[in-house]
Amino acid sequence: MASVFGQLVVDGVGHGVHCVLVPVRDEAGRVLPGVTIEDHGPKGGLAGVDNGMIRFDQVRVGRDMLLNRYADIDDEGRYVSAIESDSRRFFTMLGALVRGRICVGGGASMATRKAVSIATRYALRRRQFAAPGQDAGEVVLLDYLAHQRKLLPAMATLYAFGAAQDEITVRVAELSATADAPVEDVRELETRAAGLKAVQTRFANDTIQVCREACGGAGYMAENGLTLLRQDADVFATFEGDNTVLLQLVAKGLLTSYKELFGDLDWRGMVQFAARSFGGTVLERTNARPLVDRLVAAAARRPESETLLDRGWQLAMFQERERHVLETLAGRLRKAGRGGATEAFDTFNAAQDHVLAAARTHIDRMVLEAFVGMVDGCRDEEARVVLDRLCDLYALTVIEADSGWFQQHNRINSARLKHVHRAINDLCRQLRPDALALVEGLGVPEAWLGSSMLAEQEIDRWTPGARTA
Template sequence: MSTTPRIDVNAVRDSLYGKWKTERLEARRVASDPRFQTIPGQSMEDHRARVLEQLGGLVEAGAIQRAYPSDLGGSDNHGGNIAAFQELVFADPSLQIKSGVQWGLFGAAILHLGTRTHHEKWLPDVISLKLPGAFAMTEIGHGSDVASVATTATYDPGAEEFEIHTPFRGAWKEFLGNAALHGQAAVVFAQLITGGVNHGVHAFFVPIRTPEGELLPGVGAEDDGVKGGLNGIDNGRLHFTNVRIPRENLLNRYGDVAPDGTYSSHIESPGRRFFTMIGTLVQGRVSLDGSAANAMKGALAIALRYGAERRQFPGPDGRDTVLLDYGLHQRRLLPRLAETYAVAFAGHRLLETFDEVFSGANDTDENREDLETLAAALKPLSTWAALDVLQEAREATGGAGFIAKNRLTGWRADLDIYVTFEGDNNVLLQLVGKRLLTDYAAQFKDGDVAAIAKAVAGQIGEGAVRFGLRQIGQSIADLGQVARSVEGVRDESAQRELLADRVQTMVAAIAMALRESTKDLPKERRAAASAAAFNAQQAKLIDAARAHGELLQWEAFTEALADFSGDTLTVMTWLRDLFGLSLIEKHAAWYLVNGRLSGSRVEAVTAYIDRLLGRIREQALDLVDAFDLTPELLRAEIATGIEAERQAEAHAHVEARIADGTWPIHEKELRKRAQAVS
């Protein structure tokens, strides 16, 4: 007799908490306190005031100091800091992001771009919230293109001051949390000009308001007003008219100006210097990635618990069918459950890499670069996935999901901006794509078009290719030729090869197209032709970067299987297979066009996914329990069992009326009986 396996919920729970379980539990305790929780429908003004007060509460609770140096009251705990931050999405994303502005951007910029004097001078007040600040990087005219900001910081050796200046409206700093109301200072990114030379973007500490909230001379601010979400944050614009700051307010870890105006930096290349400075800000992406994973957990906990109780339309037994027993409902929610696990496990790996770099345990240039690529690949996938899952959960719970107190619409509105801030998702994926191309090109002799052509055909053989963070092996072009069955695709190595081969082949094809575009051109026409060719390949490059991110997620899920054994391993392997095969099904057209899978094999994949859905359906509530989301964290009425109670009441009512003979007969039944008699 075959019995349904049961997972060890505690084992899965611990695996999902990951390395910083203690910090996550501490943050969840904070998020469980009503003082820190969203009140749906609050006015923007009230919400902003409340969130500011909540930030004070976080300080009191000791919830935000972890990443700061021990001698300033912190604990040098970089991974734990971000892990805790990620859990605040259960309290209120406005609270989360405003705390991110204060301690993860404003404070972290002073910490990572400034030096000891700056730390001692400002960080205690930043940590205590005595000094709320803004992170003034983005400008109206230059969203994700930080290198092009137009604000200037011109050094005046006579006064030993920088003059911070906004030359035109497009250079206004924009979308800055704390800018509209609460910020008293800002870390301003500006072109550093000294002696008539522009040394590129640097960060400056600029006071902007008195503690009483009066703007300082030369500083202008404008309120961004109501937004699509995150209305607990006072986003706004800042501009500067010849605002003077002391020379020492340059955050000078990577570049400094002597009193006489001489510029110096231990990083010679201005490009590398810029990317090093910007690289210290990767923690924003890491933070959002795990926050997205948490919102996905919340959404699915709500939709699956409700779907396992809710009944609609009579089945063959006369009783309404439970939503989660519908084939479509399983298709809508269960692959997303698998994806949520994949996003969570990939997020752990990202956070661990982040901690290695920032703790200094493994702070090599290579690991730093890998961290940035990993973050740029995973943050887009997870933040988009969060919006997708929140929306599907909203629709799967119908009108009930649209009521604010059931949480889904609030998270959806707040997390909307996660896909374009801390780096627009498409811009980040393009960075990943460029890295893939660079790594790919690095292995070929310059101009070796034949080698690339061979790679495009998927015939690389032993010459393994390094893709960003991955080693990818042999060709699997023969996979499609095996007889009709899912056997050849469902095992782990086949999934890995299919996913990895797709990245490899896409990148090779783009590389060849780019090379072909200029190869017979005279030198003076190459730049334009190359730009045009790159533009023509842009959408494909981003697809390739996405495929790379999906591979990373799949591998993280697969590595996580090592945490489990027995029934738990069986179920988690099904879930990993559901994730992997869903990716292959999603990209079936690519596999077919490129001869990797036959049509019948694609159909077999779909059929096997359907079988997996039937199995995972039985595990869905346990897999949701492993998220460990208490009622205080979830706070969604429809996930409390209220629906099952109502149904029990309805059922009992009908049964009682049938028993006492007062249940009216339906006209349909009467007509049937009449027909039977006649």
């Protein structure tokens, strides 16, 4: 059987999308009358997964085949549901699928962990060019700062995503065990899952390519695994929801404080929601847990020259960016809500980059806060020192990547931005001896990497500064 989503019409009245079980083959495996099944043919990746198309022509099933947890058709043929709103009912039904997005985001990060593990282990084996005055032979790739810049910030981001993924997994379990969870909490979870899926899959596609290039021509050989990872991760950007649409969903949730999140996801709905909800609810979403609040408050009392590697200052920068981007977006859409349909559409269309930026800044802040919580919970002092550096590296890498915004809005001047750049370089050098331990901490055993080039020679564990796991 197939689970088929389609519009349910009862006595000429449409009730939105519902799910029905439809038999497609008989006991002998033959396709049933009225059903046509076709294969989609070769894809760009995931060759082991079948994708196809099913068409139905005058196929009938009994009403007992309707999945009826949230809506049903009674014995008299009447439509009944405890949820009056069609859109709310639809997204309540789809809420069970939130785990799919969480798994896709996690799967994308796991593919990236594998790629970073391969590229880092290769960089600890491969030597290239001799350094003047050194008798140790050619230089190990990972001793070059340019190579560290490719791999170590990516490693830090993977640890940050891991913390955020753990946090949302726990949250799913908590809400699943709660019979009457507040609708805002459920919507927030679904929105966070959408945002994490979008940023993790985008990061996967970008970083796997960087890892492929970091291994040179060897990375292009299929036997070394990186090209296959790149092909298989490509589709993550669009399945379980197109990333652009998912980020719009995140922004909409922020603008409405999750109270009316799931109306039609169109420009008119976004503008109307922003016009009604602009105010305290925008700032309300940026409130952090007590640990973060204490760190931010402590940083505010220190001179700016001392705060670059201060966790509170980093958190404050992420919070201020999110707050400003969201407030200005709400203001733009609020003005559009007072005009006609044409003006509203034009305003929203012109603000789409602003919408996506609001979503990304929100997810960045949530990821950093999850990472901070993970570091705070670490009881191994030696490991905590390394995690603390990784957290610094993640935070400063995000700030550097969006340095244009921070400069334009007078959060960081050009001189201080140079300090950010130098601090990232220093952190890469400090983390270089821990590179092997860090990739092993990503949880992908070397035997599972399936990369031929890693079997050619052992890691030179006597490289200056190298530390074993």
